Amino acid sequence: MRRLLVSLACVLSVSTFAQIDGDPLYARVAESNETFYAWRPFYSHSTEPERWRKDYFWPLYTRKGFKDETYSRFLFFGHSADFERDTERHRNWIFPIWFSGTSKEGENYWALFPIYGNLYEFMARDEASFVLFPAWYTSRINDVESWTVLWPLISSAQGEKVDRFRVLPFYGHNRLKGEFEKTYYLWPLYSQVRYTNERNPGGGFILVPFYGRIKTERADNYWVLPPFFRYTGSDKQWILHAPWPFVQLAGGEMNKRIFWPFYGKKSLGTTQRQYWLWPLFWNNKTTYAAHEQRRRKIIPFFYSQADVMTEASGSYAEGEAFTGYWKLWPLMSWDRIGERSRFRTLELWPFRNTPGIERNWAPWWTLYRRVDDQGEIGHHVLWGLYRQVRDKEEEQFEWSLLKGLAGYKKEQDDRRYRILFVWFGGNKESEP
Template sequence: MNFRRLARLAAACLLLAFVPLRAGEDNVWPLYVSKADGTTESWQILGPLFFGNTADGYTQEGLRPLYLETTTGETTEGSFLYPFFTWRRQPDFQTFSFFQLLNNRSDYTAGGQADQRFDVWPFWFSRDTGDAETSYRALFPLHGTIKNRFGRDRIRFSAFPLYSHTEKAGRHVTHAPWPFLRFIEGDGHDGFEFWPFYGHVAREGDYERQFWLWPFGYKSVRNLSEPEPTKQFGVLPFYSRETSPGYINENYAWPFFGYSDRTLPYRYHETRWFWPFLVQGRGDDRMVNRWGPFYTHSVIKGTDKTWLLWPLYRNQRWTADGLAQDKTTFLFFLYWSLEQRSPDREVAAAHKTHLWPLFSAWDNGAGRRQVQALSPFEVFFPRNDTVRRLWSPLFALYRFDRQADRSERHALLWNAVTWRRGPEEREFHLGPLAGYRADANERRFALGRGLIGWRRAAGQRWHLFLFDFPSKAAMKADQAASP
């Protein structure tokens, strides 16, 4: 789908034939709005619906909220009705997925042999590598084998849950039927479980684990070769105990009353009454004061957290990636703010703020700022670029963007009204009705994109002009640049 051609054709039908300007903005709202700055260009058709962005080695086009395709070098990623249909293509790899339920993946080696994987969750799993040792097919729950997936070296089943068998690092586990009868053997492991009544599994010199009337009774010992093994014992809900070198944890009337005491590898003592409401803990580089749900304050490994009237207010402060970070939330997402700054505080702070669903604001601390209103999605999908591209602009009644060079752009009602101020130029558009542009060489005010207007060159008076459309200006610039 060539959205750019569609934009030009529609504009020609209603106004005059034109091509996008090489710099500045061309506003034929709601039919077509384009912005160009050097090697970067973006455009929209029919308000925010059709859109595209182009930069060095990067192209993106889409139809909100249905379709998005991004090309970066030799890699193309796309989606339709996201998150239902997604795909990715590159010279040695391609995938297609329907809601992560139907997945097709092809990897191509240098010799041309394809590694083909196809899944239809949770019924069909297959892989064809051209090698019987790594290829498999499985039709769940009837019969099949799955290799090197789901954390297992091999999974076999027939008439599941009547029979299943898994292998991992020489350990074999057979269910017949699942989950009631379980047999464990191989690589020193030996055990039998009749869930939920009784089970016992052990490996000499490594561990021993058993349960009865799961989950009410259990006992396990790990690291048997160590001088002081790790032990767990529980008769729930009456009592549970865990011990390991330098550590003990006991609970009475589980999980309400208990304590933990640790001396290795750090010192920490914690007491619990009516857990999780009343908890007191002190130790090396850590502290917990919890009087839930009214007040909680904890400091653990440098991370400082405070809750007031949970879940009303929460503040968290920590250092990561060389940055001191301060995060504050009110009712989880109703108000959300994150500030990042250099620990020495010599660099201006960067911050991101959401007041759901009214607005979102970003500041990178280096002069770049953005504001959007309304903003119902950003707080829920902070790292999902597809949602940000397809859904957020549909609600952008107002957007503000300031660059590092302090140039600013305001856009109202999906670019129906725009105002841009740069270091050496000014630009204003009321859709195709009126526009104003000023730079060091000229000032120009036009109605109807050039149907009538006034122009004043530097050092001269204002002059009236007629029928001077952006397409003419673009062609004059092209002719002047031609050899």
């Protein structure tokens, strides 16, 4: 749980809680090993151990680094990267038109889509090449090499354990040695499978839209008018679709009660999902070792999340929430991590704490912010034109109007006043 708290605090640290005079236009913050500097929305620069990031009119252009690696992004199309210093590995991509770089094996490559190209480390492929795509395309993943003519119609893949071939939609087969053999004719009308693994051998067929049956050592599967009516039965699980996707029922390791689109509930492992009037109302829960995370959504207007203890741990009792969050979009939000909380309005961005938005844009539409940092409560109104801070434990209180045109500060028995940016009163030793 301690690691979770630290991770959540890092999300909110600089951009949410640590803002000073000058925002939303200007911000400069230094906290232990982290720094943040910004002239919003034109430029921001943040650093932390082994990491740094620079935004230029985000999301127009971003540069970031981790250890010896440097990445750049222009909008959502241009990407470049320089990797370890002792290698020449790098890449420059303008997606989806131009690709060039040097692979980790030192191979230089370039590609001009869809005319011609060779690529490395692209879309989970070790290698890929094409000529007048989709006319001709080849790729390699580990020892599996494949080729495609008129993608995706005609293709083949071969490897030590893999044998695939298809002429879509007429014929196709897929064999993974020691696991399965699958074949189809006139896809999706007829398909058959034979499982060759020792864990759950068996096989069967599906003839759309009439009937299907797949029997294995552990389960029996039947379809009538596939894919609409299905029944699966095993020692640990049963599934009934009657008809899919409107009625879906299951019991065992996975429990499911779906009457789409009116109501649905699914539980599998540590995760439970529930909805009403899909996709409007959601109630989800994930269980961890000592706490559970509860999430509620009314799409797109409301979202809430809370982390609640399921057993006592540290300073938190069973049933106590150590984080909380809710957003009423586009009006307001509230966020709490441990003994730190923040309320703000407006909330024009529909998602929660998107880092680029928090660094560069959110302060512009934040008309009011209230922050409670372990009992020190601050109010921030109209981009800081009025600010107020109170700490009851330290007997401190301060307010400021128009960045110091008028103000007041109280520290225990010491009181000072500010008029036209000049302080009056108070002990001389404490005067700035």
